Amino acid sequence: RGRPLLAPSLLAADPLCMAASIDRLGGEADALHVDVMDGRYVPNISYGPGLVRALRDRYAEAVLDVHLMVDEPERGIEAFAAAGADYLTVHVEATRHLHRLLGHIRELGCRPGVTLNPGTPVEWLRPVVHLVDLVLVMSVNPGFGGQTFLPEVLSKVRTLCQWRAVDGLSFLIEMDGGLGPANGADVVRTGCDILVAGSSVFGAADPLLALRDLRRTAQG
Numbered sequence: 376r377g378r379p380l381l382a383p384s385l386l387a388a389d390p391l392c393m394a395a396s397i398d399r400l401g402g403e404a405d406a407l408h409v410d411v412m413d414g415r416y417v418p419n420i421s422y423g424p425g426l427v428r429a430l431r432d433r434y435a436e437a438v439l440d441v442h443l444m445v446d447e448p449e450r451g452i453e454a455f456a457a458a459g460a461d462y463l464t465v466h467v468e469a470t471r472h473l474h475r476l477l478g479h480i481r482e483l484g485c486r487p488g489v490t491l492n493p494g495t496p497v498e499w500l501r502p503v504v505h506l507v508d509l510v511l512v513m514s515v516n517p518g519f520g521g522q523t524f525l526p527e528v529l530s531k532v533r534t535l536c537q538w539r540a541v542d543g544l545s546f547l548i549e550m551d552g553g554l555g556p557a558n559g560a561d562v563v564r565t566g567c568d569i570l571v572a573g574s575s576v577f578g579a580a581d582p583l584l585a586l587r588d589l590r591r592t593a594q595g
């Protein structure tokens with residue numbers, strides 16, 4: 376479908392009607408973004424491997440983009456890999472052994488991703504970019520949907536693009552938080568390959584129209 380790829384965040388879908396919400400996207404989402412929260416790393420609790428397994432069972436072909444907002448993610452990755460996650464993204468702030476963890480995620484058969492909070496310098500990722508398939512740049516403080524986009528994180532995307540070119544790497548750059556038709560084009564122009572969108576898609580009266588609208592505007 377071309378760039379950008381769009382990953383609706385299920386956090387904004389009605390938890391009692393998850394499948395119905397996904398089906399309303401008509402198969403036009405490039406990935407499903409699954410926000411896992413443990414009530415420790417972030418002040419909110421969402422869901423765990425059980426939801427990933429249920430999604431995998433029902434949507435065999437879907438790309439499941441699992442964003443782990445949990446402390447010590449090394450304790451949980453095996454369960455998420457077994458449940459059928461494709462991308463497994465961990466926070467640089469949440470583990471003491473990031474390098475080892477990213478290698479372990481790949482050994483488990485998943486695509487490793489790494490992410491960082493708005494207040495964390497992008498330089499923290501410099502030693503591990505060659506190990507990942509995805510770098511997620513948080514554009515809100517993690518924990519909740521429906522927050523306002525923080526434009527100051529865009530400079531991190533520029534830095535990541537430079538590193539990627541200099542090192543000849545091919546990781547994808549994803550942005551998450553406060554994205555919609557009003558800022559999608561800017562974010563893509565800066566260099567993002569994947570946009571996560573929660574409330575701007577599932578909060579709309581017609582999520583499929585909202586997804587198409589975001590695609591149209593973000594393609595510029």
Ligand code: DX5
Nearest residue numbers: 517518520521552553573574
């Ligand atoms: C925030 C989550 C996001 C969130 C995005 O902690 O990581 O994925 O669901 O929601 P919106 O698009 O509503 O900001």
Ligand code: ZN
Nearest residue numbers: 410442551571
């Ligand atoms: Zn997320």
